[in-house]
Amino acid sequence: MDIPRVPRAARRQWLLPLLGLVIVLLVTVSVGRLKAAAPTLDRSALWLGTVKRGPMLRHVKGNGRLVPEQTQWITTETAGRVERISGRPGMAVQPDTPLMELTNADLMLQALQAEREVASAEADLLQMSSRLRTQQLKERGALATLVAERIDAEHRAHAYTNGAGEVFTELDVHRMQARATELTSRVEMAKEQIDVVAQSLRDEIAAQRNQIGRRREVAAFRKQQVAAMHVRAGGSGVLQEIPVELGQWVVPGTVLAKVVQPERLKAEIRVSEVQAKDLIVGQHAEVDTRNGIVAGHVAHIATAAHQGTVTVEIALDGDLPKGARPDLNVEGTIELERLNDVLFVERPAGSETDGPSTIFRMTAGQAERIRVVLGRSSVSTIEVREGLREGDEVVLSDMARWDSVDRVNVR
Structure with a gap:
């Protein structure tokens, strides 16, 4: 049986579109797998630094002002x-x-009133003393009378006894003896009364003198207020x-x-609370007064942060330059420690201390992103623990806008 043949022209009609579709798919897949071209930056627009090895000085800085030590x-x-x-x-x-000078009429009136009360209390003391002494004299007079009567009664009783059988009866003798005994008791009571009056005199005078003392203290206080x-x-x-x-x-x-005493000044500077964690009292410091640098040491560190900063007091050990005065704006630098034989570089923008980070390293006209481990930091430098070698050139500029790429062409 004969099979009909398809003309070549007909086969080409559907084969060519299929071939074109395959080519388009292959091109699309190839283009999708291509990486984006690295961006190009001018070298002059980058801030570059070189990794070095040697001693590294850790220090922090802060701005502040000069203040008097004694105010x-x-x-x-x-x-x-x-x-x-x-x-x-x-x-x-x-x-x-x-x-x-201040004025206060009420206060002056109170001072005058306090002085008047002192004078009145002193006059009361004189009157009291006079009255009590008069009473004491009366009691002594009464005692003298009783003593005289007792003596007379004793003499009469003695006389009655000697002449009892002739002139006086026995009843008269007993009466005089009883009179003498009574007067003796009254004399003793009068003596006790005099002692009581004398003690009362001393107590009342002492109490009045204490009152005068208190009023004098009030008057002195009022007078001091007026003087103030x-x-x-x-x-x-x-x-x-x-x-x-x-x-x-x-x-x-x-x-x-x-x-204030302008010749005795100290510096108060404000240090970022992040950098203040390594500060201790006694660390060496320098204060730039814009007219000279004065050596000093950390004298006090505030226990609390205020608006992201910690206030640090620096005692000045050297002589102040001319023009130094209270409230003068200054810059302080505090030395934290000296590290010997370490790998370090100028501090890149946005770098984190004591941990892993990424940085761009210059290699053959390109800046390549690499992983590094940074250590202790200072104001302008930072320790390199891993990822870099001495002599490596790195980008210190802020490269946050290139976080999506790993290489940057540098021309």
């Missing part, structure tokens, strides 16, 4: 109105230098600030003035 805040002891201000900020003062209204510096130094105005009414505890 005297002058406050008011009583309420009053600012009547006069004689001090001016910047003037040198001594302990008795007048700064201002004449505000004085109270110490040597420079008057830095007077935060009150004429006519202002102030209450007890209000700050009236601030006196």
